Amino acid sequence: MRGLAELPVPEEAQDDARVTVYLVTVDYTDDEGGSEQYQVPLSSYDDAQERIAYAFVGSVEGGDGRIRHLYDGAHDRSAMALWLQGFIAAEASGTAQKDGMRFRRVSVPGQELDPGLQSSPLTGEQSNSSVKFDDTAIMKLFRKVSPGVNPDIEIHEVLTRGGSDYVADLYGWIETDLPDGGVLQLAMLQEFLRTAxxxxxxxxxxxxxxxxxxxxxxxxxxxxxxxxxxxxxxxxxxxxxxxxxxxxxxxxxxxxxxxxxxxxxxxxxxxxxxxxxxxxxxxxxxxxxxxxxxxxxxxxxxxxxxxxxxxxxxxxxxxxxxxxxxxxxxxxxxxxxxxxxxxxxxxxxxxxxxxxxxxxxxxxxxxxxxxxxxxxxxxxxxxxxxxxxxxxxxxxxxxxxxxxxxxxxxxxxxxxxxxxxxxxxxxxxxxxxxxxxxxxxxxxxx
Ligand SMILES: Nc1ncnc2c1ncn2[C@@H]1O[C@H](COP(=O)(O)OP(=O)(O)O)[C@@H](O)[C@H]1O
Ligand SMILES: [Mg+2]
Missing domain, CATH: 3.90.1200.10 (Aminoglycoside phosphotransferase (APH), C-terminal lobe)
Structure with a gap:
């Protein structure tokens, strides 16, 4: 397991939330062999967070000797607020680079994101993990990741730019550069279909x-x-x-x-x-x-x-x-x-x-x-x-x-x-x- 990218405490943050995206490599030892990589965003805090006790993953000792408490990032509003801020920072130019993560924004007229939007994880059966921001946007965190262009992002971008009436508009996505020059796409943000x-x-x-x-x-x-x-x-x-x-x-x-x-x-x-x-x-x-x-x-x-x-x-x-x-x-x-x-x-x-x-x-x-x-x-x-x-x-x-x-x-x-x-x-x-x-x-x- 290794840390990929980290969003540290922003100046204006109320608490000491910090989200680190970890990449977990699973090697198979059966006949077919091979390996897969999974994305695990974890938020960490100096103090235990009662509000998300159910999403507690474990405690680790940081480099400075202090104990940090880790939580599943998708379940943590403060963590997801940092990602939302990344998308908002990308609004003007289409791109914002933040500590190893690149936020990309597809501008759809009249669809500015409000930094006050509250996240909550979707509970349905699915292979990835989705988090919705009030009734405005939904973010899909790709659990299994591999380098290259994710077809879900690629196709949604084309259909959104083409003005298709038959998909939820793509609002943006998050990606990170790999040391070998490749790109990993981590998540995509879309219009939330309220009446679906x-x-x-x-x-x-x-x-x-x-x-x-x-x-x-x-x-x-x-x-x-x-x-x-x-x-x-x-x-x-x-x-x-x-x-x-x-x-x-x-x-x-x-x-x-x-x-x-x-x-x-x-x-x-x-x-x-x-x-x-x-x-x-x-x-x-x-x-x-x-x-x-x-x-x-x-x-x-x-x-x-x-x-x-x-x-x-x-x-x-x-x-x-x-x-x-x-x-x-x-x-x-x-x-x-x-x-x-x-x-x-x-x-x-x-x-x-x-x-x-x-x-x-x-x-x-x-x-x-x-x-x-x-x-x-x-x-x-x-x-x-x-x-x-x-x-x-x-x-x-x-x-x-x-x-x-x-x-x-x-x-x-x-x-x-x-x-x-x-x-x-x-x-x-x-x-x-x-x-x-x-x-x-x-x-x-x-
Ligand atoms: N834009 C959206 N608005 C509202 N709900 C959505 C939207 N996109 C997906 N969902 C809900 O989330 C579920 C999982 O989405 P999907 O993209 O199929 O994820 P997965 O790749 O995990 O299968 C869908 O079946 C649907 O119920
Ligand atoms: Mg599906």
């Missing part, structure tokens, strides 16, 4: 309403997601269009579809060994991948890379898409490679299906005889949401969506590839959920 509801919660809520009134049709039950699904498709189309226009287009070689199909077939072969239940679908899946190889040409562009309903928020201003970090676990450079937008579309389609099935499988409401009807209603909800999302997406893109036959082939293959991945995941982690991806595989080429 999580897309997955909304979708499962809609399914729950539908299944609570089995005697009613989708339209009558109040559990209809039609309008939301259509508008979400339109939102993704607009984001894809701006991404395509903003990042340099990169052509894929002649045999790119052959390579893509080859990778999908390899994943299928691997999955068959782990999930024998896939066997009955293997021939049809291979045929779906062969159809991709036969296309011969693949239009690629910058994409989201890890899209599902949990990465969408519905606000009073419409749908917003969040978290452009891409697939965690892959290096930044790989995540920035252009890919097919149909991969994102497939991710959303699988997510609609999960929303429906997860609710359906979470209890029969007490009456076993209702199970078949519940299953049917859930299937209808999923099919309808998927169809309308896709229609909204394609209609918004118009001719840019490409020929119908070609997009059908790509979408089928990406959906199949995703469902194969899910089958392996469920087999290993939640075997009772395997029917969800298997039902999707059943639909491929059927």
């Amino acid at each position: 509801s999580d897309g997955f919660e909304l979708a499962t809520g809609s399914v729950r309403t539908l299944l609570a009134h089995l005697e009613l049709s989708v339209e009558e039950s109040g559990g209809d997601f039609a309008g939301e699904a259509t508008r979400l498709g339109e939102a993704l189309a607009a984001v894809h269009r701006m991404l395509r226009d903003s990042f340099p287009a990169q052509g894929r070689g002649e045999d790119s579809t052959g390579e893509l199909a080859g990778a999908m077939i390899a994943r299928l072969e691997h999955a068959r060994r782990i999930v024998p239940e896939i066997e009955p679908y293997a021939d049809r899946l291979r045929a779906a991948y062969d159809a991709v190889a036969a296309l011969g040409r693949l239009d690629v562009q910058r994409v989201h890379g890890d899209l599902h309903l949990g990465q969408t928020l519905r606000t009073s201003q419409g749908w917003k898409i969040v978290d452009f970090e891409g697939e965690p676990g892959r290096p930044f450079a790989e995540r920035a490679l252009p890919d097919s937008p149909w991969r994102d579309v497939a991710g959303m389609l699988r997510s609609f299906d999960y929303a429906a099935r997860v609710v359906e499988m979470s209890g029969t409401g007490g009456d076993e005889t209702e199970a078949p009807l519940r299953a049917q209603r859930a299937r209808e909800w999923s099919a309808r949401a998927r169809r309308l999302f896709l229609e909204g997406y394609v209609a918004a893109l118009g001719a840019e969506a490409g020929p119908e036959q070609q997009r059908g082939v790509l979408l089928d293959a990406y959906v199949a590839d995703k469902a194969v991945y899910e089958a392996v995941y469920e087999k290993r982690n939640r075997p009772s959920w395997i029917p969800i991806p298997l039902a999707a595989l059943e639909r491929i080429g059927g």
